[in-house]
Amino acid sequence: MRLAIASLLLGLWAGSAPALELGVTWLHRVVPPPPVLSNLDPVPEDLGRAGAELGLRDNRTTGQFLGHSYGLSESDVPEGGDILAVARDALAQSPFLIVDAPAADLLAIADLPEAQGALIFNAAAPETALRSGDCRANLLHTLPSRAMLADALMQGLASKRWTDLALITGPRDADHAWAEAMKASAAKFRLRARGEAVWDEAADMRRNASQEVPLFTQGFRDHDVLLIADEAHDFARYIAYNTWLPRPVAGSAGMMPAAWSRVVEQWGAAQLQSRFEELAGRPMQDRDYAAWAAFRALGEAVTRTGSADPAELRAYMLGDDFELAGFKGSPLSFRPWNGQLRQPIPLVTDQAVVAVAPMEGFLHQGNELDTLGLDRPDSACTQFD
Amino acid sequence: MTRCLTALCLILALPAFAGGEIWVTNEKDDTISVIDIDSMEVTRTIPTGERPRGITFSHDYSRVYICASDSDSVQVMDPDTGKILHDLPSGEDPEQFILHPDDRHLWIANEDDAVTTVVDVDSRTVIAQINVGIEPEGMAVNKAGTIVVTTSETTNMAHWIDAATHKIIANTLVDSRPRHAEFVKDDTELWVSSEIGGTVTVFGTESKEERARITFAIQGVHPDRIQPVGFEFTPDGKTAFVALGPANHVAVINAETYEVEEYILTGRRVWHMAFSPDHSQLFTTNGISGDVTVIDVASRKPLKSIKVGRFPWGAAMRPGAS
Known part of the structure; x- marks a missing residue:
């Protein structure tokens, strides 16, 4: 499946005609952060988006050796704006969305007729219900749930x-x-x-x-x-x-x-941190990480399958062979019962990692990462069966 | 009496025959610990540039090259005096390198830059930079000196580079986070370890096609903690020792059948390794426990732990004066 998204490609892809092109839309609902007392930690304007951009760069570097080309188009929808109209336009171009928006927007997008058969990544909504009764078959989650x-x-x-x-x-x-x-x-x-x-x-x-x-x-x-x-x-x-x-x-x-924090530096994380800092001029945060992981997961699936078909990529990502090196010490994979990305969760202070969950001794018959959040019997999701 | 004396002579002669030193880079101490193989003790601690990782000797052992990653240079040291003779231009963040059989060209993986840099150690100039995948790390060169391989940790590939033209001739996918590569069995095979994938992939050098994929299982150790990194072969090419990172074991592999024969307990997060000059002992760097495990190669048993600096990473052997 070839996607006609050349006009959306950021920058230039140098080389011969690519064998495969994959375009992704980063779709963002602008939600003004609530007023807070301290002025110390403003919410970055490119929160999340910078992660998707790093994912694009990382995928492109790999893709250049395989003749795979990647593109990223970015859409900001203002407060009160019609995110469904923007989503429809994006889906007409490419079936791959990384969404940074509240849960209600996310579900409305996933339920669009145009989104059936698409592959949507939730990179910002922590609601546990999205991984349970409110799950959708076309919706995968790279941000950890509050339960995790x-x-x-x-x-x-x-x-x-x-x-x-x-x-x-x-x-x-x-x-x-x-x-x-x-x-x-x-x-x-x-x-x-x-x-x-x-x-x-x-x-x-x-x-x-x-x-x-x-x-x-x-x-x-x-x-x-x-x-x-x-x-x-x-x-x-x-x-x-x-x-x-x-x-x-x-x-x-x-x-x-935290899904991610600037204090994580083991497991090669220092390299991811420095690539991100170079790109964004600030430390990587959890929503950046979730957007990066979403694009990288897609890239990894494209690399391994040589396909840009959303159904094939989804099947591969939910299968046993998929693993993503996420710089957190264990390979990341998707839970096949609700589409949540399994991942270690560091416990951090402002200055150091205190510990990384799952903690030693919390055992699981399948994968210890499934001691965090909704395990198969805990999830009311039936869309993935 | 005579027999006794002979035995005594043998015992006395053995250390002199083995001799030599193991040089270990301590990533978080900015030092090298020099282990005397006879006494199994650290006899010298030598300051280096920032974050020393890869380490290798020139063919006549008169110089030692050190990747000082955070100093963005490769340092050239006189191993007798421990003095830095000069720095080589290395590109940004050199992590690991390989010295070409010509003893003159260092091929350096620049981890932060997605580049492999070729440096002429005599003229101290950069000959070439080759774009490779993200986070290049493992470096290998065949004995003939015609092919160099760089593995890239995030791109998950082995990039095969023509050593003469500096052009990539093939890219082969491996499992997640490839860390180390070696040409073995008279250049007929390339072995690549994948840390997160938990495997070692064996390629035929001629076909560049996968010949085997070796997996590991240790009772009581979660599969995710089995993370193959550095490895070494016995000189006959028949046995491979593979460090398994946070699994805290070294796997012994029959290189002909690709079967794992045994697992040897080491310190925590075992990284890289070096043989003693007679190949009777193997020294592994253990990043988290900050020590080196000495393994007896014949019995496949750990003999001793030697405390070194913080986060020991690379290891290289320097033979004794004999």
Whole structure:
């Protein structure tokens, strides 16, 4: 199958006429980040997109030796814009989409008549339901679900015997979803809840944390670790060292589970980090990694099959022979029951990797990576049968 | 009495016969640990440039070449004094290299640059740069000196390069993250290890087609942790020793049947290795445990661990003065 996407190709492909061309669209819904107290870590404008661009470069380098050519077209849809119209146009050009958009957009795109038989990668939506009851046969997930992140964190805590947990949840929906994932995982690994509270402080914590946080945390029963659910990284950074009891924090500050972080440097990751820095001028983040992994997974499948047919590539990616070298110490592969990319989850601080889940001793009859997130019996997905 | 003396003589004579040194680069210490093979102790620790990895000696052992990856140079050292004589231009981030049989051309894998660089060590100039796949690492040259192979870790290929024209003549796919390559059995075969794929692929040199793919299984070790990296052959070409990374074992392979015969326990994350001059012992670098395991080749048993620096990576043998 040859795709007429020459006009979309970024840059120039030097060489003789390629034997195979594969074009991918990176489709992005612009979602303004919620206001946060600190100015230290602005959300990069090219978050995710830079990862897809690195994936393009990596695939092209490989493709040049095989006569395979790759292209990437990028579409930003503003808030309120018609993402389905853009998706239809993109699907008319190529059946391969990497989507960085909220779950509702993602499902609407996957359900388009034009998307049947297409191959769509979710590189930004962490909702666990997308890997369960809301799964779609044409939708694969390279970003870990919240359940995978929570399981990684709880395995880390359990292996430290830090069993007693208190929890502060932020006010936003995403914070509640992340808190629910952590609570479910804590129950799964038999950790104990020692109190929880919803963060409702309006004061500027940059000035007030030392007065407010001790009072706020005084009511928790004794605990080993204080969990914080704050996906926008708004208030979580002001909690550590201001708590009533001297306890480590984890979740959205302190020790955090991550698909990717600049502190990952083992397993050849230093090379991926430096390639990314050179391209984007900033460290690689989780959504960059997910977009990179999506494009690389496609590239790997094209390399091994010599095909650009979405059905053939999907079958290969979901099969036993597929493996992607993802710079996290173990080969990455897709779960054939819900299309989620299996991957180790590092537990990181701002400055170092603390541990990498799955932790030693958390065993699985098939693949230990499946101790993270929805294992086959846990997933209500039936679209992949 | 006479027999006793003979035996004693043999014992005394043996170390002198073996002799020599193993040079180990310590990636995170910016040093080389020199192990004396007779005493099995580190006798010298020599400072190098930043992040030393690949290491090899000139054919007369009068110079040692060191990939100082983060210094973006190949350093040339006098092994007697430990002094750096000069740096060679190497391209960015040299990781591993191979010295051509002509003793004059170093072929260097530039990990961050997707390039293989050819350097003339006499004129100290770059002769050629060849575009290869992403993260080139493994380097091999055949005895005839006609073909050089670079493996690229992210592109998952062995690139076959004509040593005279510097042109790529073939690209062969291997499993994920190829790390090391060697021409063996009088250049009739090329072996390539794939770290993430967990395999060693054997190619026929003439056909450039796959002849075998060797897999590994160790009881009690998860398959994902079996990550083949460096390997060495006995001089008769009949036995291969393959380091299996975080599986903390070296596999012994019958190179004629491609069967794994045995697994030998080593330190943690075993990387590369070098034989003693008489090939009776094998020294493996163990990245995570920061030591070197000495293996007795005949009995296939580990003899000793020798503490070196942080993240020992490359290993090269220097024969004794005899």
